[in-house]
Structures are given as structure tokens and as C-alpha cells.
Amino acid sequence: MQSNRLGWILLAPSLLILFLFGVVPFLYVAWLSFHQWNPFAANPDIIYNGAENFRRLVFDAAFLASLGVTIAFVFFAVVSELILGYVLAQAFMKDFPGKAIFRTIHTLPLIMAPIIVGSIWKLMTTPSIGIIPNLLDTWFGLDLNIGQSAAAAFAVTVIMDVWHWTPLVTLTLIAALVSLPPDPFEQAQIDGANKRQIFWHITLPMIAPAVVATVFIRLMDALRTVDEVLMLTGGGPGSATRYLGVHIFKEVFPRTNYGYGSAISVIVLYLTIVACWLLYVSMLAPRNQK
Amino acid sequence: MKTAFRAGASALAIALAAGAAFAQELQIENESWWQEAGARFDGVTLRGVTESTPPSNFISDVLAPKFEELTGIRVDVETTSWDQMYDKAIKDMEAGTGIYDMIYIEQDIVYAYLARDFLVNISQALEENPDLKAAGYAEENFTTFADNFRGEDGDLYGIPMEAFIKIYLYRTDLFGDEEIRAAFQEQTGRELEPAKTHEEYAEIAQFFTSWFQDKGEDVWGSTAQAHTGHPASWYEFFESVAPTFGVYNWGIDPDNNYAASVENGGTMNSDEAKEAMTWWLSMRDIAPPESVQSTWTEVATTFAAGRAAQGLVYGENAAWIATDDTKSRVVGNVGVALPPLAEGVMEAAESGEGYIGYYDGGAFGLPVTSKNQDASLLFLQFMALPEVQEEWAIAAPRITLDSTYDSPKVAELNEELGGYYDMLRDQGYLFKGAPAYPFHAQLREATAPIFYQILTGDLGVDEGLDQMAATAEQELSDLGYRQ
Numbered sequence: 001m002q003s004n005r006l007g008w009i010l011l012a013p014s015l016l017i018l019f020l021f022g023v024v025p026f027l028y029v030a031w032l033s034f035h036q037w038n039p040f041a042a043n044p045d046i047i048y049n050g051a052e053n054f055r056r057l058v059f060d061a062a063f064l065a066s067l068g069v070t071i072a073f074v075f076f077a078v079v080s081e082l083i084l085g086y087v088l089a090q091a092f093m094k095d096f097p098g099k100a101i102f103r104t105i106h107t108l109p110l111i112m113a114p115i116i117v118g119s120i121w122k123l124m125t126t127p128s129i130g131i132i133p134n135l136l137d138t139w140f141g142l143d144l145n146i147g148q149s150a151a152a153a154f155a156v157t158v159i160m161d162v163w164h165w166t167p168l169v170t171l172t173l174i175a176a177l178v179s180l181p182p183d184p185f186e187q188a189q190i191d192g193a194n195k196r197q198i199f200w201h202i203t204l205p206m207i208a209p210a211v212v213a214t215v216f217i218r219l220m221d222a223l224r225t226v227d228e229v230l231m232l233t234g235g236g237p238g239s240a241t242r243y244l245g246v247h248i249f250k251e252v253f254p255r256t257n258y259g260y261g262s263a264i265s266v267i268v269l270y271l272t273i274v275a276c277w278l279l280y281v282s283m284l285a286p287r288n289q290k
Numbered sequence: 291m292k293t294a295f296r297a298g299a300s301a302l303a304i305a306l307a308a309g310a311a312f313a314q315e316l317q318i319e320n321e322s323w324w325q326e327a328g329a330r331f332d333g334v335t336l337r338g339v340t341e342s343t344p345p346s347n348f349i350s351d352v353l354a355p356k357f358e359e360l361t362g363i364r365v366d367v368e369t370t371s372w373d374q375m376y377d378k379a380i381k382d383m384e385a386g387t388g389i390y391d392m393i394y395i396e397q398d399i400v401y402a403y404l405a406r407d408f409l410v411n412i413s414q415a416l417e418e419n420p421d422l423k424a425a426g427y428a429e430e431n432f433t434t435f436a437d438n439f440r441g442e443d444g445d446l447y448g449i450p451m452e453a454f455i456k457i458y459l460y461r462t463d464l465f466g467d468e469e470i471r472a473a474f475q476e477q478t479g480r481e482l483e484p485a486k487t488h489e490e491y492a493e494i495a496q497f498f499t500s501w502f503q504d505k506g507e508d509v510w511g512s513t514a515q516a517h518t519g520h521p522a523s524w525y526e527f528f529e530s531v532a533p534t535f536g537v538y539n540w541g542i543d544p545d546n547n548y549a550a551s552v553e554n555g556g557t558m559n560s561d562e563a564k565e566a567m568t569w570w571l572s573m574r575d576i577a578p579p580e581s582v583q584s585t586w587t588e589v590a591t592t593f594a595a596g597r598a599a600q601g602l603v604y605g606e607n608a609a610w611i612a613t614d615d616t617k618s619r620v621v622g623n624v625g626v627a628l629p630p631l632a633e634g635v636m637e638a639a640e641s642g643e644g645y646i647g648y649y650d651g652g653a654f655g656l657p658v659t660s661k662n663q664d665a666s667l668l669f670l671q672f673m674a675l676p677e678v679q680e681e682w683a684i685a686a687p688r689i690t691l692d693s694t695y696d697s698p699k700v701a702e703l704n705e706e707l708g709g710y711y712d713m714l715r716d717q718g719y720l721f722k723g724a725p726a727y728p729f730h731a732q733l734r735e736a737t738a739p740i741f742y743q744i745l746t747g748d749l750g751v752d753e754g755l756d757q758m759a760a761t762a763e764q765e766l767s768d769l770g771y772r773q
Contacts, residue, residue, distance in 0.1 A: 039384060040402050040732055042770030062739060128508075128579035147518050147582025148746065236519020237582070238746040239739050253377055254521075255735040 032262035040256050053263035065239055066247040073243055074222040077161040081218055085169025092174055110167045118231025121160045146233060150240035153233050157241050160228060169214050176210035212283050216276050223272050244268050316356050316678055320425055328361020331665040335364040338392035339378050342369035344686030345452035357672050363665050383408045383657050391660040395448045396652045397438045398724030404441055405728035410656040413445035415667055422664055427671040431691045438723050439653045448653030449670045452688040454605030455714055455721045456530050456648040460484050463623040464599050484627035488569050491630040498599040499576040513601025514577035515589045518745045522585035524738050527570060529648040530602050535566035535632045538644050539725040548772040551759035558762060559755040567751045594618035609687035612707050625708040645722035729769050736765035
């Protein structure tokens with residue numbers, strides 16, 4: 001009983017911080033989402049408007065367009081990071097000359113702040129001045145202009161995200177691969193299984209929890225990407241890279257549309273939870289039932 | 291590591307030394323009054339937030355240390371990005387936390403702040419506290435730009451600290467090159483001079499783009515602040531280009547129920563606005579390729595890199611472009627002129643019915659939420675003393691007091707800038723700041739996505755401007771300004 005009380009006392013500071021900086025702001029945003037509030041409107045008061053913000057969302061073409069490009073961005077970025085991260089993790093499981101240096105360099109993007117990543121990629125991709133458009137033009141005669149081409153801007157934001165976050169996936173998967181017991185693999189080889197069969201029937205099922213956890217983290221991060229993209233393209237050209245995070249930022253900060261912006265935030269949180277739940281159910285639940 | 295540390299420490303030392311050198315040059319009159327006035331605020335630290343620009347950096351690096359040396363009042367000025375500055379200032383004033391004692395107010399946001407009663411009436415505060423009134427400070431010393439920061443009562447709600455016009459900058463070396471002049475005359479039948487009309491400007495731009503393309507050199511005929519995802523492009527069109535075609539106040543008529551569409555009495559989608567947009571896009575198409583990613587900063591660097599023969603550039607960048615050879619390749623080769631205009635626009639500007647371009651700038655305001663209002667009043671007056679203005683104008687091309695124009699160093703810099711300060715003083719009245727709307731950012735952000743689609747070509751000029759006008763009216767209705 002006494003140790004239980006001591007446990008709660010020791011936990012109390014953390015719980016208090018979590019409540020103040022996690023729960024309270026969330027409750028405030030949820031409360032605001034049922035109100036109309038723009039401090040620069042003719043009437044700057046906070047006015048209760050029921051579910052009007054959510055009703056408006058359903059018919060808001062800008063929001064729906066933003067949702068569409070965000071889903072595409074998340075899909076391409078997370079899938080690419082997962083595949084590339086796995087390939088790199090497998091590579092790092094083997095010894096090769098310069099492995100330590102390569103692994104260090106490969107991990108460097110992880111420690112950079114997103115705003116710096118966006119700045120670097122902006123410098124590298126500025127039309128006609130950046131090194132990437134220059135090299136593409138010199139080597140292949142390609143004109144990369146992320147200020148004009150929606151497809152190019154979209155692709156560059158995905159590549160930038162992959163460059164930034166693949167190391168996280170690699171590190172997580174290395175940890176998972178290192179912890180696998182050797183016996184099932186030796187047994188499979190004795191039974192004559194080929195590499196593909198070993199991957200699908202042994203490696204993947206055994207590292208599935210780590211993969212799902214990694215995908216959860218990346219999915220949540222990618223859904224709320226703001227800094228990098230805002231710095232690189234500003235959401236443009238047009239609305240080509242106006243992902244949900246950027247859309248919310250522009251609604252809430254410059255436009256000071258606090259009520260409506262809060263409603264979008266709540267919906268995005270809901271969508272994130274649903275996406276994670278679907279992922280969990282599809283990948284881990286059948287395995288757990290067995 | 292040690293080398294990097296030494297390099298960093300050296301850079302810091304040089305920066306501090308430069309600030310200290312400026313501070314030493316400042317001779318403040320009535321030093322004893324400042325010492326006495328500051329004595330009652332012992333231990334007070336003032337906090338300010340501003341955009342990181344040359345004029346603001348002078349405040350944090352030079353004026354703040356000098357003020358502290360005189361009064362003992364510490365001043366911490368946070369210089370940050372434009373977006374962050376607004377984010378921090380508005381949140382502080384909205385929540386009433388009182389973190390900041392001084393905030394930067396750009397000319398275009400002051401009306402929104404006044405509408406929300408965010409700012410202290412500085413004129414009134416000084417009148418009510420004569421013991422805080424510095425002898426060297428006088429409201430009547432300000433240029434007419436200060437009028438932008440007056441409320442309906444005529445009182446001052448911000449101390450102007452920067453002011454500049456968006457000017458037509460051109461390369462004097464290219465415009466004066468005999469071979470180029472001869473080729474231009476042969477091609478067009480007229481002398482190569484800075485353009486006075488849009489047709490002339492386009493002709494010059496096309497000529498230079500072709501001329502250097504034929505030579506395989508990276509120089510284009512015009513700049514364009516045409517970012518396809520940043521509000522800088524929106525501003526360039528509505529505040530610098532559209533007025534030269536006779537479309538004022540963003541195409542909105544504040545006296546007619548804030549109408550934006552032609553149908554309701556506005557001009558946002560008028561024939562003049564469509565002509566302006568078509569012309570601007572045609573200039574964008576022959577500007578350096580980076581223009582579609584350029585904000586005001588990149589336009590200045592493009593010009594300074596020698597990649598454009600002419601263009602519209604914010605005056606705050608004119609000094610370093612024309613004089614700083616560590617950053618600019620066109621030092622000594624910069625001329626200034628008034629922007630090209632459509633017929634009748636100059637007459638409208640001279641009569642006060644219109645304007646020919648953007649007069650921008652900013653002030654330092656005192657939030658009503660500040661916990662150190664009296665001490666802040668002292669610093670705000672310190673910023674407006676005539677004796678600190680000359681060095682400030684040299685460090686950054688800004689003038690807010692009439693007397694600064696006559697100082698020797700400013701006259702010298704004026705020569706190097708091709709007469710920029712003369713233009714600011716004598717023709718500044720032809721330019722105008724943003725319209726007095728309390729819904730500045732809200733309207734911009736509501737219409738910007740459509741604007742960007744016009745820039746990318748996803749929407750035609752006619753269709754796009756029609757949609758923008760309709761969206762503007764809808765937003766103004768939603769905000770409660772349009773009935």
C-alpha cells in the first residue's frame with residue numbers, strides 16, 4: 001500500500017505535466033472546434049456554433065483537396081521509407097568496408113530540425129540555382145522547377161521526407177533484426193526455403209510488431225508535416241503540397257480562423273487514430289488471434 | 291572543433307565590435323536626463339519582438355546597448371522571422387500574458403491591432419506623464435509616414451522605425467553600355483532609358499532577356515516576386531503592380547460595403563486588374579527561373595547577383611545592393627526610378643485619388659498588456675531621437691524623421707543609391723501603404739490559394755480574378771464587415 005502511494009507520488013510530476021501540456025490543450029482545441037472565433041472579425045467574440053465547423057468541413061473543397069494530397073504524400077513517403085529502411089537495415093547487418101562511417105552519415109539527417117531540412121532542400125532545389133536542378137539539367141536535360149510543376153514539388157517533398165526519416169526506420173529495424181533468434185532461419189535453410197520464402201514466412205512475421213510501431217510513428221509524423229514543406233514550397237505551387245499540417249497552419253495562424261482550424265485539427269487527430277487502428281487490425285490482430 | 295569554435299567566437303566578436311563601434315559613435319544630448327529618468331526603473335528588463343531586418347538589427351545591436359548604458363534599463367530585442375514575429379506578438383497580446391513590452395508593427399497590420407485595442411496611445415501616455423517626456427523627442431519631427439500609425443483621434447500608436455518605398459531598380463552599367471544602347475535603338479527605334487510605361491518596361495525586359503540569352507549569359511530582363519506558395523507574390527501584385535494600372539486598395543471599395551467584384555462596385559476583377567495580371571505574368575515568364583520561388587528577399591538577392599537588368603525591389607534592400615560588395619555584384623551600378631505607369635495613374639496619385647506603388651515600413655508599438663509601460667515609453671522615445679538617426683540610416687536605408695535627410699552621411703549615401711533618398715522625400719507622397727483594413731491577413735489568406743492557381747496556370751486570369759473577387763466578398767461577409 002505504501003509503495004503504491006510512493007509510486008503515485010513519484011509519478012505525479014509527470015502526470016501533472018502531461019495533463020497541463022497534453023490534456024488541457026487538447027480539451028481547449030476540442031472545445032474551440034464547436035465555436036466560431038476569429039479575433040479579427042467584426043465581432044471578435046467566441047461564439048458557440050454547434051457542429052457547424054464540422055459540417056462545413058465536409059463540403060470544404062480546400063480541405064478535401066488538402067486531405068487528398070496528404071494521403072498521397074503519406075502513402076508514398078511511408079512506404080518508401082519502410083522499403084528503403086529495411087534494405088539499409090539488412091545491409092547494415094552485414095560487414096563491409098566503411099560501414100561505421102556510412103552508418104553515421106546515414107543517421108545525420110535524423111538530428112536536424114525540420115526547418116533546417118526544409119531550408120537545405122530549398123537551397124538545393126531552387127530553380128536554375130540549386131544544385132539538383134543544375135545537375136539534372138546538365139546530365140539529363142531535365143528542367144526541375146518546383147515553383148511551377150505540381151508533380152515535381154510533390155515528388156521533392158516526398159524525397160525530402162524520405163531523406164529525413166528513413167534513418168529512423170533503419171535504426172528501428174536493425175534493432176528488430178538483431179534481436180531475432182537464429183534457430184528458425186537455420187531450420188528454414190535446412191528445409192530448403194529460399195530467401196523470398198524466409199522473408200515472407202519468418203523474418204516479416206517476427207519483426208511485424210517493430211514494423212507496425214515504426215509505421216505508426218511515421219504515419220503520425222507524416223500526417224502532421226508542416227515545417228519542412230512550409231519552408232520548401234509554402235504549400236505550392238498552387239495547393240499541390242498544401243498538406244493538412246500546412247493547411248491547418250495557414251487557417252489558424254495567418255488567417256486566425258481559430259474555431260474552424262481547431263475543427264480541422266480534431267478531424268485530423270480522429271483520422272490518424274482510425275488509420276493507426278486499421279493498420280493494427282490488419283497487421284497484428286490476426287496474428288494475435290492465432 | 292577548436293578551429294570551428296574559434297571561427298564562431300571571432301564572428302561573434304566582430305559582430306559585437308561592430309555594434310559597439312556604432313554605439314560609441316552615438317552622441318546623445320541631455321545624457322543626465324536619461325540617467326535620471328532611468329534611475330526609477332532599476333532592475334527592469336524590457337522585452338521586444340521584431341522581424342529580423344537591418345533596421346531592427348540596429349535596434350538590438352546598437353540602440354539597446356546604448357540605452358542600457360545611459361539608463362541602466364536592459365533591453366532584449368528578439369529578432370525573428372516575419373511569420374514568427376506576428377505569431378508571438380499576437381499570441382502574447384491576445385492571451386494578455388504581457389511577455390513583450392514592445393512589438394514590431396508593420397504598416398499593414400496596424401489597423402487590425404487598433405481595431406482590437408492592442409496598443410497604448412503613445413501621444414496620450416506622454417501627455418499624461420510629462421516627467422517621462424524626453425526633450426529631444428517630438429512627434430512633429432516624423433515624416434508623413436507616421437500618419438499610418440495614428441488612430442482616428444490623430445494620436446500616435448507606434449513609433450516609426452523604418453520606412454521605404456518599393457522602387458524601380460535598374461542596372462546603370464547595362465543601361466549605359468554603348469553596344470547595348472545601339473542594339474536597343476536599332477531594334478526599337480528609341481533610346482534605352484528607364485521605362486515610364488508598362489509597354490516600355492516590357493520592351494526593355496524582352497530586349498535584355500534575348501540579348502543575354504544569345505550570349506549565353508544568366509541575365510534576364512526583369513525580376514518577379516512570384517512565389518507560387520508564399521504571400522509575397524500576392525503582395526507584389528496587389529500593392530506594387532495593380533496600382534500602376536489604376537487598381538487601388540486591393541480592388542476593394544471600403545466605401546461601398548467592401549465590394550470586390552465589378553458587379554458590386556469593386557475592381558478586383560476589373561479589366562484593369564486583368565490587364566495588370568496578364569502583364570505581370572508575361573514579365574514573370576521572362577524573369578530568372580527562380581522567380582517562381584522568390585519572395586522579397588530572393589528578388590533582392592537575384593538583383594544583387596546581377597541576374598536581372600531591372601525590377602521592382604523593396605527599398606530596404608537598396609542600400610546593400612548598391613553599396614555592399616560583400617553581398618552584391620552590382621555595387622555602383624544601381625539606378626532608381628519611379629515604377630512604370632498606365633495612363634492617368636500619375637495624375638490620380640498627384641491629386642491624392644490614387645497611388646503609384648507601395649510605401650512600406652514599420653513602427654514599434656507598446657502593447658496594453660506590457661507590464662513595463664513607463665520604461666518602454668522611454669525606449670520608444672530614445673529610438674526617435676534625431677541624434678541616433680544618421681547612423682541608423684547608414685546601417686539600413688530608412689528615414690523616419692525629416693531632419694535626417696539633411697545629415698551629411700545620408701546625403702553621401704543618397705548619391706551612391708542613385709538618389710533614392712531624394713525620391714523618398716520628394717516623391718514619397720505618390721506611394722501608399724496597405725489600405726486601412728482590419729482584416730488584412732484574413733482576406734489575403736482566403737484569396738491566396740486562387741491567386742497561386744493563376745500563377746501556376748491552373749486558372750486563367752479572367753476566371754481566377756473573378757473567383758478571387760467572389761471569395762473576397764464571401765470572406766468579408768463571413769467576417770462581418772460586408773453586409
